[in-house]
Every structure is written in structure tokens, then in C-alpha cells.
Amino acid sequence: MSKTLRAAVLGLAVLLSLGGARAADLLPRTIVIGTEGAFPPWNITRPDGTLIGFEPDLLQILCQRANLRCQLVAQDWDGMIGALQAHKIDVIADALQITPARKAVLAFSLPYAITTGVFVTQKDSPLARMANRGLVLDLDASPTPERQTQALAALREELRGKTLGVAISSTYDGFLDKYLADVITVKSYRTMGERDLDLLNGRIDLTLDDTTYLRPLLAAPDAQDLVLVGPELIGGELGAGEGFGLRKDDTALAERLNAAIRSAVEDGTVRRLSLKWFKADATPTLDARPGAAAGSPQP
Numbered sequence: 001m002s003k004t005l006r007a008a009v010l011g012l013a014v015l016l017s018l019g020g021a022r023a024a025d026l027l028p029r030t031i032v033i034g035t036e037g038a039f040p041p042w043n044i045t046r047p048d049g050t051l052i053g054f055e056p057d058l059l060q061i062l063c064q065r066a067n068l069r070c071q072l073v074a075q076d077w078d079g080m081i082g083a084l085q086a087h088k089i090d091v092i093a094d095a096l097q098i099t100p101a102r103k104a105v106l107a108f109s110l111p112y113a114i115t116t117g118v119f120v121t122q123k124d125s126p127l128a129r130m131a132n133r134g135l136v137l138d139l140d141a142s143p144t145p146e147r148q149t150q151a152l153a154a155l156r157e158e159l160r161g162k163t164l165g166v167a168i169s170s171t172y173d174g175f176l177d178k179y180l181a182d183v184i185t186v187k188s189y190r191t192m193g194e195r196d197l198d199l200l201n202g203r204i205d206l207t208l209d210d211t212t213y214l215r216p217l218l219a220a221p222d223a224q225d226l227v228l229v230g231p232e233l234i235g236g237e238l239g240a241g242e243g244f245g246l247r248k249d250d251t252a253l254a255e256r257l258n259a260a261i262r263s264a265v266e267d268g269t270v271r272r273l274s275l276k277w278f279k280a281d282a283t284p285t286l287d288a289r290p291g292a293a294a295g296s297p298q299p
Helices: 004-017 054-065 079-083 146-159 172-180 192-200 211-219 253-265 267-277
Strands: 031-035 044-046 070-073 116-123 137-139 161-165 185-189 206-210 225-232
Touching: 031 054, 031 079, 044 054, 054 070, 054 253, 054 267, 116 192, 116 211, 137 146, 146 172, 146 225, 161 172, 161 192, 185 192, 192 206, 206 211, 211 225, 211 267, 253 267
Parallel strands: 031 070, 137 225, 161 185, 161 206
Antiparallel strands: 116 206, 116 225
């Protein structure tokens, strides 16, 4: 065999070897995962700086199962996507709901939880008597049930002229734009804490957020004047559950995380951790759109 031919054969062998490399070989040595650390009970920063909550607990298990070395870091919500695109972090883990708008700029893992959105106001507000409390409105339902159409119409009238506070770049922006933007004033906040303080002090009329965040908030001693009101929301502009946000070209990492998520869903790990942190089963249904009852409190 000539030297030229031998070199060509060796070069082809190297290319085949690289092409068949395990996905793990293509991943960074350490996967940096960004979380807000200020969205209890999903993620919480302790006084000593350590991160706890549903997502830190789940990630510890997922990284072990995916054979990944992971580093969890706190990252401000409004800079999360920019940090991902700048390669400062590799994964967003911050109760990030999988919405059509976000899928335009991010890749997503499989959902690792599914929850509903709900409204909160002060107990002495006229809104405390809003209709359809506890009714789950599935925004993906087709055709739309008559009761749901009536509930959305009632919601518009009850909220007409009110001010609703949400976090900046909220999951709920799409829903508000579609159903309520012409009848309410939306006030955006950099952090949930700032919004919650304004709600407690009557500077806004109500808020809309995830049940898993708001239920524990209402149990706090300084939030006894707040109450859940109106229907709960799922699907549509609110997305198909919470997933990890990744760069679109990080397919190897997505595959590893997806396998670990599927394992954690199937063996009850997600159920166990969500009952621990949310007092509700937030297990998603994989390979099908999650059911509207998911995320409801357990008896």
C-alpha cells in the first residue's frame, strides 16, 4: 500500500471514529446550569448561597443518570437567555414553560413538570369574588367547550380596567396579549418579589402566576390577606409544561437530559419530588399533551 493510500485510509478511519463518538464525548466537561434562585419552591437561594428546591433536587438526580458533571449557578431571570446564548451557561432551569414564542429562540428538553396558572388578589378586593374559581381552562381544547368560552368572557368583564402585575418576559405575556390586553393594564416587574410586594400593598389589583409558586406564597404569614381567584389556565400560550432551555445546536446534551427525564418520570421520581416541594403531583405525560388536571393538589 502506498504512503498516500495509507494516509487516506487512516484519515478515513479517524473520521469514522469521530463520527461514531459517544454523545458524552461531545459535551463540555462541566455543564453549567443557570437558575434564578428566587422562585420558590422551584429554586431558592439559602443565606449561605446554596441553591435548594424542586429543580436543584431533580437536577442532582438527572445529572447522575445522564453521567454529566453539572454546576448549578444563580442567574438573574432577565439575563438568562442572553447568558445561554453567550455560552456563560449551558442550560436554563427556572420553571421555563415550553411556549411557541420561546421555541423560536431556544431548544427545549422534554417537560419535567406540568402546572397551571392562577390569579391572586387581596381578600378585601372586589376581585376576591371572581367567578369560576378552580375551573381549569384548557387553552388547547378544540373545539372550545361552551363553558370555557363563557368563563373567558366573564374573566374579561371582571378584569376590565384593572392593573395586573407579572414578571418581565413572563410565560403569561402571550395569554394576556390574546385575551386581556385590551381591557386591563399590565405592569411588568424585574423580579417576582417586587411584584408580590406591590400586590400586598395594593399598588396592583392582581397577579397571574404558576400555582406551585403562588400556593406556598399564600401560606406565608405576611401573605394572609391574599387569595386565589378565578379559573386556572393550562396549554395554549402557556405552553406544554416546564422544560430545560438549551441552545439549538446542543443536541447531544438534549438527548442525555431527555433520557434522564423520561427515566425520572417513569419511575416516580418527579412525582415524589413534586409532592415534596409543591404538595401536588406535577408529573407530565410524555409523548402526549399533558392532561388539564395535572398539577392539581393531591387529597
